[in-house]
Amino acid sequence: MAEVLVYVDHVDGAVRKPTLELLTLARRVGEPVAVALGAGAADTAAALAEHGAVKVLTHDAAEYADYLVVPKVDALQAAVAAVSPAAVLIPSSAEGKEIAARLALRIGSGIITDAVDLEASDEGPVATQSVFAASFTTKSRVSKGTPVITVKPNSAAVEAAPAAGAVEALDVTFSAQATGTKVTGRTPRESTGRPELTEAAIVVSGGRGVNGAENFALIESLADSLGAAVGASRAAVDAGWYPHTNQVGQTGKSVSPQLYIASGISGAIQHRAGMQTSKTIVAINKDAEAPIFDLVDYGVVGDLFDVVPQLTEEIKVRKG
Amino acid sequence: MSLRIVVTVKYVPDATGDRHFADDLTVDRDDVDGLLSELDEYAVEQALQIAEDADDAEITVLTVGPEDAKDALRKALSMGADKAIHVEDDDLHGTDAIGTSLVLAKAIEKAGYDLVISGMASTDGTMGVVPALLAERLGVPQVTLLSEVSVEDGVVKGRRDGDAASEQLEASLPAVVSVTDQSGEARYPSFKGIMAAKKKPVQSWDLSDLDLEAEEVGLEGAWTAVDSAAARPARTAGTIVKDEGEGGKQLAEFLAGQKFI
Numbered sequence: 001m002a003e004v005l006v007y008v009d010h011v012d013g014a015v016r017k018p019t020l021e022l023l024t025l026a027r028r029v030g031e032p033v034a035v036a037l038g039a040g041a042a043d044t045a046a047a048l049a050e051h052g053a054v055k056v057l058t059h060d061a062a063e064y065a066d067y068l069v070v071p072k073v074d075a076l077q078a079a080v081a082a083v084s085p086a087a088v089l090i091p092s093s094a095e096g097k098e099i100a101a102r103l104a105l106r107i108g109s110g111i112i113t114d115a116v117d118l119e120a121s122d123e124g125p126v127a128t129q130s131v132f133a134a135s136f137t138t139k140s141r142v143s144k145g146t147p148v149i150t151v152k153p154n155s156a157a158v159e160a161a162p163a164a165g166a167v168e169a170l171d172v173t174f175s176a177q178a179t180g181t182k183v184t185g186r187t188p189r190e191s192t193g194r195p196e197l198t199e200a201a202i203v204v205s206g207g208r209g210v211n212g213a214e215n216f217a218l219i220e221s222l223a224d225s226l227g228a229a230v231g232a233s234r235a236a237v238d239a240g241w242y243p244h245t246n247q248v249g250q251t252g253k254s255v256s257p258q259l260y261i262a263s264g265i266s267g268a269i270q271h272r273a274g275m276q277t278s279k280t281i282v283a284i285n286k287d288a289e290a291p292i293f294d295l296v297d298y299g300v301v302g303d304l305f306d307v308v309p310q311l312t313e314e315i316k317v318r319k320g
Numbered sequence: 321m322s323l324r325i326v327v328t329v330k331y332v333p334d335a336t337g338d339r340h341f342a343d344d345l346t347v348d349r350d351d352v353d354g355l356l357s358e359l360d361e362y363a364v365e366q367a368l369q370i371a372e373d374a375d376d377a378e379i380t381v382l383t384v385g386p387e388d389a390k391d392a393l394r395k396a397l398s399m400g401a402d403k404a405i406h407v408e409d410d411d412l413h414g415t416d417a418i419g420t421s422l423v424l425a426k427a428i429e430k431a432g433y434d435l436v437i438s439g440m441a442s443t444d445g446t447m448g449v450v451p452a453l454l455a456e457r458l459g460v461p462q463v464t465l466l467s468e469v470s471v472e473d474g475v476v477k478g479r480r481d482g483d484a485a486s487e488q489l490e491a492s493l494p495a496v497v498s499v500t501d502q503s504g505e506a507r508y509p510s511f512k513g514i515m516a517a518k519k520k521p522v523q524s525w526d527l528s529d530l531d532l533e534a535e536e537v538g539l540e541g542a543w544t545a546v547d548s549a550a551a552r553p554a555r556t557a558g559t560i561v562k563d564e565g566e567g568g569k570q571l572a573e574f575l576a577g578q579k580f581i
């Protein structure tokens with residue numbers, strides 16, 4: 001069976017959930033061979049084996065942290081040369097898409113980004129994408145070279161599928177471009193203790209109706225009662241009420257959780273683009289005419305300052 | 321010596337319009353009004369600020385697209401860019417991101433550059449891969465997704481805000497930069513700017529001007545193929561209740577019924 005390369009997104013050896021989802025999709029197309037780079041690369045092997053990686057190619061060097069993107073492209077190119085895979089799958093993060101683009105160009109292959117599903121076909125993997133603010137669904141293939149496909153978080157279930165996961169050292173020679181862009185400083189983001197926005201099963205978002213940074217505490221309390229991530233509309237972010245890293249929408253994150261709760265968000269196209277594919281959508285808004293209500297499974301027309309605290313209390317009571 | 325800045329811009333269908341696909345599964349550009357991609361306005365803005373801080377700089381805006389794409393160039397010129405290049409050729413219809421990066425890279429090399437500035441992504445295709453592809457093709461550093469950017473003494477510096485960390489980046493020119501919508505609000509063209517733009521030079525190049533063959537671009541030259549495009553079924557109408565004091569509890573009841581609580 002053909003091998004499929006899976007690029008591993010990890011933090012010091014802790015594999016992030018979207019990579020495990022990729023392994024589920026990779027097994028539909030071939031035998032997953034994982035590529036883990038940088039500090040802690042070898043520590044990823046156990047989790048990857050548990051979810052279907054037959055091999056884990058690892059390489060660690062200071063370049064991966066000290067320079068932007070290109071060292072990782074060099075390593076993946078070496079892995080492609082070593083394995084001759086049927087496809088390369090990469091998580092659809094900002095960095096993942098940049099790595100994928102440069103790799104595809106180097107190996108003379110087409111690229112598809114932001115796939116939300118993947119299936120095998122006689123003509124290679126077929127990727128499903130959600131486009132034009134999720135108003136259309138397309139199916140596409142790479143028609144030249146080894147398909148390079150980036151996949152969005154929450155596109156597949158994480159499945160246990162024990163495999164060998166044998167660790168092998170990857171031989172990497174860095175290109176002249178590898179050291180072109182130096183990372184001169186890095187400030188880790190402070191952990192909020194909440195799930196990652198794009199990976200969360202439940203997202204609670206606030207918008208213009210929240211009316212002030214201090215009022216986001218209400219949104220956070222509701223999120224915490226459900227173990228959810230917190231999102232914000234562009235209006236709320238532009239007003240400085242919540243960080244840009246939490247923005248849901250066209251120029252922010254695109255999320256596809258099991259449950260999306262929009263509070264004080266009217267539902268402009270900008271926002272819908274980032275949350276329309278959520279499984280269940282709930283909204284609370286004062287304006288009965290707000291376009292968000294066209295999308296909802298359940299909507300409450302009312303003041304979020306009344307509804308949200310009551311909802312949070314009721315959830316706490318029910319959860320005991 | 322003058323700092324030569326090339327800003328790549330895209331003419332896109334208005335996101336608030338009824339965007340859809342043509343029969344050949346390319347983006348339909350005829351039935352929906354187009355405009356300069358909003359995210360490219362931030363690239364034009366940062367180019368203007370960098371040029372204002374430099375002793376001597378010249379900004380060229382570059383687009384690849386059909387006849388109407390001139391509107392996007394005109395907007396950038398009215399914001400303050402100095403001149404424009406429009407790559408237009410019937411054979412470009414259906415070109416994918418890899419092909420677009422080929423055309424842009426050839427045009428950038430022909431124009432001459434010290435710094436290329438792009439937006440973070442287009443608002444139609446939203447792939448966000450062209451800046452990285454340009455850096456790979458041009459063989460220069462990629463300094464991308466910046467929320468803050470400055471150029472001094474031949475070095476570009478910037479801040480890249482990622483999910484896990486905020487990074488400070490640095491590279492020598494020539495380089496390819498992309499900026500996010502957090503980099504600073506784009507200015508509105510002034511009346512004076514709009515009038516001045518009408519007199520600014522817009523050069524038109526076709527594939528032969530760039531030594532490119534028709535087979536290298538367009539639908540035929542694409543390395544990807546779209547098999548189908550279907551409108552997403554409308555969501556079935558949900559339950560809407562008016563809060564009369566129990567709205568929060570009613571919502572909790574719904575969530576419990578869906579096993580979220």
